[in-house]
Amino acid sequence: MRRVSIIGIGDTKMGKLPECSLKSLITEAGNEAILDAGIEKNIIEALFVGNFNSQALCGQGHMGALVSETLGLGHIPTLRVEGACASGSLAFRQALMAVAAGFYDVVLVGGVEKMTHQSTEVVTSAIASASAVELEASLGATFPSIFAMLANRYSYEYGDIREAMALCAVQNHENALLNPKAQMQKKITVEQVLNSFPIADPLTIYDCSLVTDGAAFVVICATNRDVGSAAKRKVDILGSGHAGDTLSIAAKRSLTTLDVTVNAACQAYSMAGIKPEKIDFAEVHDCFTITQILNIEDLGFFNKGQGAEAVAKGKTARTGKIPINTSGGLKAKGHPIGATGLSQICEVVAQLRGEAGTRQLDRSQIGLTHNIGGTAATCVVNIFRKGES
Amino acid sequence: MRRVSIIGIGDTKMGKLPECSLKSLITEAGNEAILDAGIEKNIIEALFVGNFNSQALCGQGHMGALVSETLGLGHIPTLRVEGACASGSLAFRQALMAVAAGFYDVVLVGGVEKMTHQSTEVVTSAIASASAVELEASLGATFPSIFAMLANRYSYEYGDIREAMALCAVQNHENALLNPKAQMQKKITVEQVLNSFPIADPLTIYDCSLVTDGAAFVVICATNRDVGSAAKRKVDILGSGHAGDTLSIAAKRSLTTLDVTVNAACQAYSMAGIKPEKIDFAEVHDCFTITQILNIEDLGFFNKGQGAEAVAKGKTARTGKIPINTSGGLKAKGHPIGATGLSQICEVVAQLRGEAGTRQLDRSQIGLTHNIGGTAATCVVNIFRKGES
Numbered sequence: 001m002r003r004v005s006i007i008g009i010g011d012t013k014m015g016k017l018p019e020c021s022l023k024s025l026i027t028e029a030g031n032e033a034i035l036d037a038g039i040e041k042n043i044i045e046a047l048f049v050g051n052f053n054s055q056a057l058c059g060q061g062h063m064g065a066l067v068s069e070t071l072g073l074g075h076i077p078t079l080r081v082e083g084a085c086a087s088g089s090l091a092f093r094q095a096l097m098a099v100a101a102g103f104y105d106v107v108l109v110g111g112v113e114k115m116t117h118q119s120t121e122v123v124t125s126a127i128a129s130a131s132a133v134e135l136e137a138s139l140g141a142t143f144p145s146i147f148a149m150l151a152n153r154y155s156y157e158y159g160d161i162r163e164a165m166a167l168c169a170v171q172n173h174e175n176a177l178l179n180p181k182a183q184m185q186k187k188i189t190v191e192q193v194l195n196s197f198p199i200a201d202p203l204t205i206y207d208c209s210l211v212t213d214g215a216a217f218v219v220i221c222a223t224n225r226d227v228g229s230a231a232k233r234k235v236d237i238l239g240s241g242h243a244g245d246t247l248s249i250a251a252k253r254s255l256t257t258l259d260v261t262v263n264a265a266c267q268a269y270s271m272a273g274i275k276p277e278k279i280d281f282a283e284v285h286d287c288f289t290i291t292q293i294l295n296i297e298d299l300g301f302f303n304k305g306q307g308a309e310a311v312a313k314g315k316t317a318r319t320g321k322i323p324i325n326t327s328g329g330l331k332a333k334g335h336p337i338g339a340t341g342l343s344q345i346c347e348v349v350a351q352l353r354g355e356a357g358t359r360q361l362d363r364s365q366i367g368l369t370h371n372i373g374g375t376a377a378t379c380v381v382n383i384f385r386k387g388e389s
Numbered sequence: 390m391r392r393v394s395i396i397g398i399g400d401t402k403m404g405k406l407p408e409c410s411l412k413s414l415i416t417e418a419g420n421e422a423i424l425d426a427g428i429e430k431n432i433i434e435a436l437f438v439g440n441f442n443s444q445a446l447c448g449q450g451h452m453g454a455l456v457s458e459t460l461g462l463g464h465i466p467t468l469r470v471e472g473a474c475a476s477g478s479l480a481f482r483q484a485l486m487a488v489a490a491g492f493y494d495v496v497l498v499g500g501v502e503k504m505t506h507q508s509t510e511v512v513t514s515a516i517a518s519a520s521a522v523e524l525e526a527s528l529g530a531t532f533p534s535i536f537a538m539l540a541n542r543y544s545y546e547y548g549d550i551r552e553a554m555a556l557c558a559v560q561n562h563e564n565a566l567l568n569p570k571a572q573m574q575k576k577i578t579v580e581q582v583l584n585s586f587p588i589a590d591p592l593t594i595y596d597c598s599l600v601t602d603g604a605a606f607v608v609i610c611a612t613n614r615d616v617g618s619a620a621k622r623k624v625d626i627l628g629s630g631h632a633g634d635t636l637s638i639a640a641k642r643s644l645t646t647l648d649v650t651v652n653a654a655c656q657a658y659s660m661a662g663i664k665p666e667k668i669d670f671a672e673v674h675d676c677f678t679i680t681q682i683l684n685i686e687d688l689g690f691f692n693k694g695q696g697a698e699a700v701a702k703g704k705t706a707r708t709g710k711i712p713i714n715t716s717g718g719l720k721a722k723g724h725p726i727g728a729t730g731l732s733q734i735c736e737v738v739a740q741l742r743g744e745a746g747t748r749q750l751d752r753s754q755i756g757l758t759h760n761i762g763g764t765a766a767t768c769v770v771n772i773f774r775k776g777e778s
Contacts, residue, residue, distance in 0.1 A: 055445050102490075
């Protein structure tokens with residue numbers, strides 16, 4: 001299996017962007033990634049697209065072909081990959097497999113989502129299609145209600161974590177203040193989180209991620225193929241894992257351990273040949289604040305039941321032992337569903353290259369991305385390292 | 390790159406099936422394929438799902454996880470692949486690449502679509518999302534109108550082919566009479582096609598493929614991995630190609646040559662190391678009768694401009710030089726969009742094994758499947774050979 005590197009990244013401002021269309025988001029992020037890689041478009045051999053909602057919210061399917069035509073990529077093979085909120089990471093993993101196997105050398109991977117032009121009702125219904133519709137969503141089990149249940153069960157098993165959950169939101173908002181592309185650039189306090197609009201007890205509006213328009217693209221390349229990109233800006237893909245679980249929450253083995261995270265992480269660590277202690281920083285799926293706490297445990301950064309205390313002690317802050325979501329995360333950078341996984345990768349690559357501006361970390365040799373879909377029914381974990389100059 | 394074989398197939402009756410749900414279609418075809426392979430479920434390492442419409446027509450996304458939970462496949466990685474009407478073939482190709490590269494040994498690939506419960510208006514709108522919505526569909530360019538334009542241009546360049554188009558429908562209906570799983574089991578005549586309800590001149594209702602509920606699954610396996618399946622029933626994947634083109638018809642290079650077909654076929658023939666003359670029979674994408682004529686030329690079975698005459702002379706009939714669509718094709722077997730490509734593969738495997746019942750061909754050593762998406766914006770071609778006993 002061949003080694004594969006990232007040679008270009010590009011992403012849009014995230015947010016409520018009424019002035020942007022699907023195509024303008026694609027054009028901006030896609031061309032930025034290609035320009036960043038320093039390559040001509042005509043050496044791109046295939047395109048993988050992550051997208052969840054365009055059929056439901058924009059009336060446009062067949063997004064592989066749409067993205068290719070929009071970017072002027074000619075006759076290359078294209079496809080769309082979908083796995084709910086993990087769609088972007090899944091597209092990335094499929095592209096990685098295709099290059100690792102030798103089918104292609106240079107591949108473009110893009111994620112895009114345009115959501116904020118639709119009403120809350122329409123968006124909520126579209127998002128609910130990522131859950132077990134017949135068994136759960138149709139009975140009123142929305143994502144906030146399901147994740148609130150996980151928070152309550154976690155508190156029952158390991159003690160109250162309400163303040164630690166709020167602190168995840170506070171820290172992610174702090175990080176987003178340093179990210180000019182983040183959707184929410186607003187400092188918040190623990191008190192504000194606790195006292196804001198209730199969504200599903202104990203979750204308030206500040207415990208929930210955002211509805212976001214945005215796009216993120218990366219160019220990947222067989223590591224030993226010289227396409228003229230600056231070698232010192234290459235980022236190597238060390239490991240990748242992909243796991244699944246039941247679509248319905250009712251059929252899960254546990255409500256306080258996300259098996260998909262454990263299993264995908266295990267594969268990624270094994271492929272990279274490293275242990276969790278070696279990870280310097282990570283972008284972790286925080287669709288809700290409770291999800292971030294579960295995941296930092298299930299990724300092996302902290303023992304089960306100790307994630308909340310670690311957050312409270314600042315270990316996941318930007319200056320902590322293992323900075324989590326320096327981009328601002330889904331909570332504050334935004335959650336453009338099909339682009340989210342690729343947006344995480346853009347952040348990790350920027351940090352590894354030392355190009356993360358005012359939010360640049362001191363220690364950024366090995367970074368991890370973690371992205372889940374639905375009620376933790378799909379998970380992709382990737383591990384990256386600064387390329388050898 | 391490792392060799393890969395098909396070891397199991399399963400498909401449902403195709404048609405308007407009000408008694409079947411998404412889940413019942415998945416259960417029937419998925420379990421049939423697993424049973425046919427003679428394996429236990431717990432050796433399946435990953436699942437790839439082709440689906441186009443379930444978000445729009447059933448309110449259910451995240452189909453990888455849904456199919457996995459429905460079949461009880463546990464914690465394996467899953468994903469959905471979408472490329473309009475080529476979604477099933479794309480899922481198959483992604484699975485093939487993953488096994489060829491060594492990521493997995495045994496993989497399940499499934500396609501499913503549930504469409505007939507919705508109104509014609511809703512279904513038409515959902516299908517239109519496979520085209521260039523902003524540039525063409527929103528201006529009234531439906532798929533029948535676009536393919537009618539191809540037929541008119543072809544006639545302008547190569548002479549009248551109206552009767553040959555009608556004959557494609559007549560032959561596919563004849564073949565479907567021998568396929569108990571086909572949606573339309575009804576003999577038709579050229580006169581009936583020509584005089585039936587007009588859709589978009591010159592296409593009548595009998596020139597158009599069907600709206601279909603159905604599912605089709607295959608189990609693939611690294612050829613050298615012994616999982617206990619009967620070796621003599623193995624079918625080897627000799628070649629595979631995947632090409633793309635612009636989403637919009639306006640931007641195409643030609644209206645009478647489908648570049649995606651030419652390019653995907655070229656890749657598949659090259660990988661298989663054979664020429665078109667070696668293909669004994671094929672399942673060819675016939676969303677409209679004109680599409681079948683264009684494709685049998687672009688696949689290299691007949692010279693450009695000679696497809697219509699070949700059809701008129703019976704060369705593509707079941708007893709002809711190269712039988713096309715022995716299953717009945719999209720026209721008469723049915724077109725369950727995300728399942729179509731896999732349904733084609735099920736037919737080719739059945740023929741190669743000698744298990745095609747009353748429609749069994751005498752000469753069936755090497756078969757080909759061809760599946761396009763949208764206005765020929767995506768194409769996958771696969772070539773199969775009876776496994777060595």
